[in-house]
Amino acid sequence: MSQTYSIAFYNLENLFDPLNNENTRDKDYTPEGIYKWDSEKYFQKIEHLSKVISKVGKMRSNIPPVLMGVCEVENELCLKDLIESDHLKKYEYDWVFDSSADSRGINVALLYQKKHFKILGQNAYPLALNIEGQIENSRNILHITGTLFDEKIHLIINHWPSRTDGTKKTNYKRMVASNTVQQIIDKISFDEPLAHIMIMGDFNDDPLSDSLQP
Secondary structure (H helix, E strand, O other), X not given: OOOOOOEXXXXXXXXXXXXXXXXXXXXXXXXXXOOOOOHHHHHHHHHHHHHHHHHOOOOOOOOOOOEEEEEEEOOHHHHHHHHOXXXXXXXXXXXXXXXXXXXXXXXXXXXXXXXXXXXXXXXXXXXXXXXXXXXXXXXXXEEEEEEEOOEEEEEEEEEOOOOOOOHHHHHHHHHHXXXXXXXXXXXXXXXOOOOOEEEEEEOOOOOOOHHHOO
């Protein structure tokens, strides 16, 4: 098989540990919560997620993604359990995690194979939305700089505000996120005109949505 490598993004869909964190709204994902979220259910989810990740890109590559952006992960313990699972531990993943002020306690992160990617730096951009005079904190936008096969690249990892209250009503939130990403790109391009930039994430929008237009 040729040396083909994959890069991916995956929404982990509420990967919470069973512990109650008083600083976030994670009570539903505790043994006493509505999902009766205990260690058995948690590690079953870890098993299923890691199995899927291990197979991503396997039609073209003999290893899972060398880089995988993820979202909806509660904390670093979850990432540790994920990469140390039977399906992934042999690939020697590490992670970059960002804890945002999102009230639900779901965050973005990067999984990367240490053999192929080296971290040079990281920066998080808060996404604070003004809603009728009240500030609502969404997930940070995470900018990671590193070398992939000795080539410097910039990764911008996103999980934009949802459409829960309706697409039109929430469109401006994703436009704020989109404009923030553009500002990050502009700054990178000013400093490095020939920079390699990759944007990945769950944008909660469609290809033709205003937020995803040039």
